[in-house]
Amino acid sequence: MSIGVKILIAYCLDLILGDPYRIPHPVQFIGKLISKVEDLIYRYENKKFWGGVLLLVVTGVTFGVTSLLGMIEVAEIYLLYTIFATRCLANEGNKVYSILCAEDMERARRELSYLVSRDTGSMEERDVIRSTLETISENTVDGIIAPMFYMVLGALIFPGASYGALAFGMTYKAINTLDSMVGYKNDKYMDFGMVSAKVDDLVNLIPARLTGMILYPLTALIMRYDYRSALRIYFRDRKNHASPNSAHPEAAAAGALGIQFGGTTSYFGKIYNKPTIGDRLREFHREDIRKNINLMYGASLIAMTLSMGILVI
Template sequence: MSIILKIWIAYLLDLILGDPYWFPHPVRFIGKYITFIENKIYSLKNKKVWGGVLAFTVILSTVVLSYYIARMSEFLEIFFLYTTLATKSLGAEGIKVYKILKSGDLQKAQKELSYLVSRDTGEMDEVQVVRSTMETIAENSVDGIIAPMFYAFLGSFILIDGVSMALPLAMGYKAVNTLDSMVGYKNDKYIDFGMVSAKVDDFFNFIPARLSGLIIIPIATFLLGMGIKKPLKIFFRDRKNHSSPNSGHPEAVFAGAIGVQFGGKTKYFGKYFEKPTIGDKLKEFQCEDIKKCYKIMFMTSFVGIVLFTAFIKLV
């Protein structure tokens, strides 16, 4: 079975199954592994160095283990490739917040959103909940879909002893992303210890974020009838208006397509920050805008896998 077919099967499995709550997802084990190592070394001096050791150990272990999993069985390879993608689960989480807001239970929506974002949600009004939900869908369209897909296809070019590196690179990316989500914060605890993890995540998202913002998401918005001119205009103007060197790229296209403005006053770890704005405020945020984000995200996943496949076939 070709590696391209395996990736397509994994993609379809993700669309059908998503990430059931009862399922022992590999990312959870990566997270536990990170916590285990962190507990052993966090108290040591020179936190930047030991934080680097954490990142190197977790990423290398994940890549090596994934290589041997791919070597063992094609079915295991497909299964673990499926777990690197998060199209259905990301969409489901966004729609869950949408449905709660439609029911009128703002407090419950705040609570549900808190599971998706690192910002403080307890004092958010409905507009802020909608904005934050949309921002996380936009950002994670790269982290949870396009980036692992990109590294799976990139790995398909590489064979080591007859084994494709598609799964090792895709799972290695998930390790990178999990490290950043757990220790890559600029707070007192992780500003030094998580520095390497954050920088590595920035590096590995550099190309996927730009491919998504410049090509993949604009095509998706065009196919959905949202146009392509406005999203690209906002992309080129506002893609750097973000503390992350990568997150602004997808967010700019989503904001441009829907006609809203991301950024602004946001609370993290008990402190308010004024985030740079992305997009033009052509209208106020509405609950239905979450569904628009949902549609863009799903179309983005489809456009991404089609374009990556076409590229592989042409090379």
Template sequence: MSFITKFWIAYMMDLIFGDPQWFPHPVRLIGKYITFIENRIYKFKSKIFFGGVLTLVVVLTTAITSYYLSKSSQYLEIFLLYTTLATKSLGAEGIKVYKILKSGDLERAQKELSYLVSRDTGEMDEIQVVRSTMETIAENSVDGIIAPMFYAFLGSLIIIDGTSLALPLAMGYKAINTLDSMVGYKNEKYKDFGMISAKIDDLFNFIPARISGLIIIPMATFILGMGIKKPLKIFFRDRKNHSSPNSGHPESVFAGAIGVQFGGRTKYFGKYFEKPTIGDKLKEFQMEDIKKCYKIMFITSLVGIVLFTLLLSLV
């Protein structure tokens, strides 16, 4: 079975099944592994060094294990490739917040959003909840969809002893992304210990973020009839208006397509920060904008897999 066939099956499985909460998802297993190691090495004095040890051990263990699992069965490889994608689950989480807001239960919407973002949600008004939901969908369209696709397709070009590195690279990326989400914070506990995890995550998102912001997401907005000129204008103007070197790339295109302005006053770990703005405030945030984000994210995933398939077929 060709890699392209395998990955399309994995992609369709993601659209159908998503991420069932009852299922022992590999990313959750990676998260437990990170916690297991962290609990044993965080006590050491050299936080940067041992944070680097954590990153190295987790990523290498994940990649090597994935290689042998991939080698053992092509069906297991397909199944695990499916778990690297998050199109349905990301969209479902956003729509869940939308439906709760629609019902008028702001407090419940704040709580639901707190599972998706690291910012403080308890004091958010409706507009802030909508904005934060849209920002996380936009940012995670790279982390949860395009980046694992990119590394899977890239890895498929590298064959070792008859087995491609598609799954090891995709799953290794998920390990890096999980490390960043768990220890990559700039707070007192993790500013040193999580530094290398955060830097590695920035590095591995560098190319996918730019491909997404410049090509894939604008193509999605064009297909949806939202135009391509305005999103690209905001992309070139505002893509660097973010503390992350990568997050501003997808966010700028989403903001430009919908006509809203991301960023502004945001609370993290009890402290307020004034984030740089992204986009022009052509209108105020509305609940229906979450559904627009969902549509862009879904079509982005489709454009991504079609584009990578075409490129791979030319190699």
């Protein structure tokens, strides 16, 4: 079976089943590995150096183990499937949408708190919608496009080895997990998590730009959203974020939907005035969540079609 077919099967399994909650997920093991290595080395001085060691150990172990498991075809397809997060991301967005439709703001805030690091306790409905839209747009890169990009890259670099796509895809997932666990700009992780955060920015550089400049506008064109505005806002506002990557998908999504991201946001009790992304042509509507999920699905389908074309199944 070709690697293109395996990736396609894995993608379809994710669309149908979503995350395998009742079966151990590889990211859980990566997370435990990160915690154990951190416990061993955090005590040492020169936190930036030892944070780099953490990155090397976790990515090295992930690459090595998945390379071996990738030699077993069933394990390879299963692990490829767990890398994708398309169905999971859609489910989380739809969950917030349904709760908002039920007029249960307290539950909506609580549900959103599982998805974002910002403070949700006092959010109004418009803030809940905006935060949901921003996280769907941003995580389209982390959870779908970037893993797919590295699967294809691994398959091209190691054309004779079936495990290349899996090893590259899962190593990307390890970097992403490191950033989510130690990549915080607080007293504990400012130095220790710096290398992980910078590497995560680096590996998302191309996928974020592919999503914002090509995949979202093309999806908007097909779905008859405002693709012209998606491109215009992308090129205008793609740098309006502290992250070098986050504004790229957010700008295209904001333009396609005719809404504005950014503005006043609270993180860990501190208020931040984030640069705005997009034009405030109207207020947020609950249906914007569904539309953004459609953008996410469309972008993933186009990316998969392009991937299959590159790999020639």
